[in-house]
Amino acid sequence: MNKLQKKILIIMLSLCLITPIGILVPAFFNTGDAWGEWSAQTVRELVGYVPSGLAKYSDVWKAPLSDYTLDKKDKSMVHKSGYYLVSGIIGATVTFLVMLAISKIIIKNGK
Amino acid sequence: MHIPDGYLSPQTYIPLFGVFVAAATVAVKKVKNEVSARNIPYLGMAAAFSFIIMMFNLPIPGGTSGHAVGSAVIAIIFGPWAAMLAVSVAIIIQALIFGDGGITAIGANCFNMAVFMPFTAYYIFRLFNNKTSKKSRISFSSFISGYLSLVLAAILTATEFGIQPLIASSADGKALYCPYDLKIAVPAMAVEHMLLFGIVEGIITAIIVNYFLKTEPSSIYALRERSKNE
Numbered sequence: 001m002n003k004l005q006k007k008i009l010i011i012m013l014s015l016c017l018i019t020p021i022g023i024l025v026p027a028f029f030n031t032g033d034a035w036g037e038w039s040a041q042t043v044r045e046l047v048g049y050v051p052s053g054l055a056k057y058s059d060v061w062k063a064p065l066s067d068y069t070l071d072k073k074d075k076s077m078v079h080k081s082g083y084y085l086v087s088g089i090i091g092a093t094v095t096f097l098v099m100l101a102i103s104k105i106i107i108k109n110g111k
Numbered sequence: 112m113h114i115p116d117g118y119l120s121p122q123t124y125i126p127l128f129g130v131f132v133a134a135a136t137v138a139v140k141k142v143k144n145e146v147s148a149r150n151i152p153y154l155g156m157a158a159a160f161s162f163i164i165m166m167f168n169l170p171i172p173g174g175t176s177g178h179a180v181g182s183a184v185i186a187i188i189f190g191p192w193a194a195m196l197a198v199s200v201a202i203i204i205q206a207l208i209f210g211d212g213g214i215t216a217i218g219a220n221c222f223n224m225a226v227f228m229p230f231t232a233y234y235i236f237r238l239f240n241n242k243t244s245k246k247s248r249i250s251f252s253s254f255i256s257g258y259l260s261l262v263l264a265a266i267l268t269a270t271e272f273g274i275q276p277l278i279a280s281s282a283d284g285k286a287l288y289c290p291y292d293l294k295i296a297v298p299a300m301a302v303e304h305m306l307l308f309g310i311v312e313g314i315i316t317a318i319i320v321n322y323f324l325k326t327e328p329s330s331i332y333a334l335r336e337r338s339k340n341e
Contacts, residue, residue, distance in 0.1 A: 004326055005152050012156065015163050022167040022178070031170035034177050035299050036272050036289065037115055043290065053279065053287035057117035063210030068166070088166050091204060092159040099158035099200045103151045106143050106196075 019088035020081035116213030118289040120279040128218025141192035157185045158197035179312040183232035183257035190332035194229035232260035257316030258309040269300035
């Protein structure tokens with residue numbers, strides 16, 4: 001690994017450590033979900049009904065760390081921040097390794 | 112910009128999945144031919160960077176939240192094909208592990224943020240930066256590339272949301288999937304990305320391209336491709 005790559009890794013690790021900003025700042029301004037990313041319950045509040053297709057498909061997948069947390073009912077911002085930080089490190093590491101493996105397979109088979 | 116499950120009809124997500132798979136197949140061939148082995152670690156980092164940057168949700172006070180994607184900077188530095196693969200990996204992992212973006216919508220989300228966005232960013236950069244290598248010009252083109260590509264990707268996403276009531280409604284006029292039509296979805300998503308998230312994408316793009324320009328200018332794909340044409 002060269003100097004620049006080391007530097008990038010350090011910067012990214014630092015970014016991982018401050019990811020809780022990504023939930024704390026929106027919470028501070030009391031902003032809602034991203035547009036179009038509401039839960040079925042929120043859609044009911046917004047338009048008065050849950051579209052039938054949305055109701056059918058919205059829970060089709062149970063992600064292991066759904067919403068970047070282990071416990072959706074835990075409303076404590078401290079706990080949420082902790083889960084978010086750990087999710088960030090897990091997600092970034094898995095993404096890094098998967099892309100590294102894919103690139104190795106593709107490029108080594110190339111030239 | 113991560114479309115969840117249940118918002119797109121199968122008539123929308125199946126074709127988009129097909130387009131994404133076709134594009135990814137081409138990307139694999141292109142990356143095989145044009146990316147050198149020494150850039151392999153960078154591609155892993157690019158994917159991880161995109162994942163991390165999407166965690167930084169920003170608020171629009173009194174409205175919604177959103178984030179930058181990182182596709183533009185990856186497309187300029189490592190090329191749009193490599194960016195396609197890197198950002199797709201981030202999006203697929205977000206969907207599988209974190210439920211951020213739907214499983215059925217993986218093709219649509221990858222198409223919007225990992226196919227459409229890096230190509231748009233790349234060609235906007237080239238358009239604004241076709242001759243000069245002046246530093247200020249490169250920073251400006253990078254900002255515009257990040258800003259416009261994110262705003263346009265948001266409008267594309269909003270269009271996919273907004274056509275749902277037209278193509279999938281029950282007999283009593285109720286939507287089956289996304290309940291908002293184009294008139295609501297497009298302005299809502301366009302404005303929030305124009306006001307805030309696009310600016311952040313633009314700034315990130317300009318800062319990182321600038322940094323590479325200082326430390327490893329020869330590694331910047333868009334500038335290498337440009338000099339080939341001269």
